[in-house]
Amino acid sequence: MTNRGDVQPLKQRVQAEVDRLAPELLATSRFLHANPELAYEEYRAAERLTAILEQQGFAVTRGVAGLPTAFTARTGSGKPRVAFLAEYDALPGLGHACGHNLIGTASLGAALAVKAILDAVPGEVLVVGCPAEEKGGGKIPLVEAGVFAGTDAAMLVHPSNRTEMVKLALGMREITVEFFGKASHAAASPEQGINALDAVVLGYTAISALRQQVRSDARIHGIITHGGQAPNIIPDYAAARFYVRALDLAYLEDLCRRVMACFEAAAQATGCRVKISPAGKDYHPYKPVYALADLFQRNLESLGERVDQGPVDRELGSTDVGNVSQVVPTIQPMLQISPREVTCHMAAFADAAISDAGQRGMLLAAKAMAMTAVDLLAESSALPRVTSEFRSHPSP
Numbered sequence: 001m002t003n004r005g006d007v008q009p010l011k012q013r014v015q016a017e018v019d020r021l022a023p024e025l026l027a028t029s030r031f032l033h034a035n036p037e038l039a040y041e042e043y044r045a046a047e048r049l050t051a052i053l054e055q056q057g058f059a060v061t062r063g064v065a066g067l068p069t070a071f072t073a074r075t076g077s078g079k080p081r082v083a084f085l086a087e088y089d090a091l092p093g094l095g096h097a098c099g100h101n102l103i104g105t106a107s108l109g110a111a112l113a114v115k116a117i118l119d120a121v122p123g124e125v126l127v128v129g130c131p132a133e134e135k136g137g138g139k140i141p142l143v144e145a146g147v148f149a150g151t152d153a154a155m156l157v158h159p160s161n162r163t164e165m166v167k168l169a170l171g172m173r174e175i176t177v178e179f180f181g182k183a184s185h186a187a188a189s190p191e192q193g194i195n196a197l198d199a200v201v202l203g204y205t206a207i208s209a210l211r212q213q214v215r216s217d218a219r220i221h222g223i224i225t226h227g228g229q230a231p232n233i234i235p236d237y238a239a240a241r242f243y244v245r246a247l248d249l250a251y252l253e254d255l256c257r258r259v260m261a262c263f264e265a266a267a268q269a270t271g272c273r274v275k276i277s278p279a280g281k282d283y284h285p286y287k288p289v290y291a292l293a294d295l296f297q298r299n300l301e302s303l304g305e306r307v308d309q310g311p312v313d314r315e316l317g318s319t320d321v322g323n324v325s326q327v328v329p330t331i332q333p334m335l336q337i338s339p340r341e342v343t344c345h346m347a348a349f350a351d352a353a354i355s356d357a358g359q360r361g362m363l364l365a366a367k368a369m370a371m372t373a374v375d376l377l378a379e380s381s382a383l384p385r386v387t388s389e390f391r392s393h394p395s396p
């Protein structure tokens with residue numbers, strides 16, 4: 001292991017490498033932006049990224065975990081193994097309004113830059129091509145397939161309207177509920193019917209009451225998807241979809257139990273049969289690792305970038321990065337590329353993702369991630385700090 005004195009020249013080398021690669025990285029981010037592809041359909045993006053990685057000597061595996069647009073790319077050997085997560089899916093109708101063209105390219109740039117110093121320090125670089133962040137949670141099957149086993153740290157940078165190092169994310173479960181009643185003429189023989197619409201409305205109302213008694217960062221929200229066929233028929237079938245979200249998995253389980261009780265009570269009150277099923281796999285909450293975020297912050301600041309101070313942003317969503325963060329120490333810092341009033345998933349954010357600020361942010365992100373990997377590879381106390389913090393907070 002190298003000591004601290006030797007880290008700076010390595011950091012300068014990875015920065016110079018990102019500068020050298022800048023034309024290709026910028027062209028790639030523009031290519032992804034000009035060819036937006038939806039979740040699980042990111043064929044051109046995956047092809048472009050894997051072609052560059054292969055050309056640069058990475059061993060590429062395509063179609064990982066049964067997902068045609070997922071991939072891994074490896075180089076180097078020994079410990080530690082550092083992963084860069086590349087996202088590249090776009091949004092329906094909005095193109096790259098979440099800036100994933102910058103995420104994929106920054107992770108590519110960081111990986112190529114770190115490869116250049118593997119002659120000086122041992123270690124392995126892994127790029128994980130992660131499809132479908134926006135819909136379906138593509139990282140969840142990657143985690144289940146063991147793609148991250150043996151990896152010591154993982155990182156990606158998300159473009160944003162703020163620069164903040166740790167942004168929490170809520171765990172989330174999608175629930176489908178169906179009520180089965182009995183159809184009957186709503187005027188002539190209503191007493192013969194069992195009203196499934198009443199059941200779904202009672203369930204919805206019970207959940208609205210439940211919301212006052214939950215933690216302020218928990219979220220329960222849903223829609224009624226089926227409410228009957230015609231006003232003169234007592235509906236024999238009604239259904240709803242709900243999302244339940246919480247900052248830790250134990251509380252998520254607790255909330256799901258209480259939501260199910262609302263539906264079961266509605267079934268009992270109306271005489272309907274109820275079927276409650278989880279739809280898809282759970283998104284896990286993001287488990288922060290401040291020791292890793294601190295390394296990244298110091299590197300970002302050394303590049304002249306300022307981290308936003310002030311109150312922590314409480315606008316929380318859910319991401320499949322959470323699932324990765326439960327199995328390997330993971331950071332996903334936010335890097336400002338747009339004015340405060342332009343948030344991701346707005347049309348104007350797609351413009352930011354191709355602007356000078358967006359492209360500058362992508363190169364900064366690549367450099368700061370590569371420098372953070374240098375800390376992990378070459379500074380003997382860095383990785384143990386990260387690992388020990390990760391292990392000291394058991395996954396919820």
Ligand SMILES: [Zn+2]
Binds near residue numbers: 098134344
């Ligand atoms: Zn998004």
Ligand SMILES: [Zn+2]
Binds near residue numbers: 099100133158
């Ligand atoms: Zn995103």
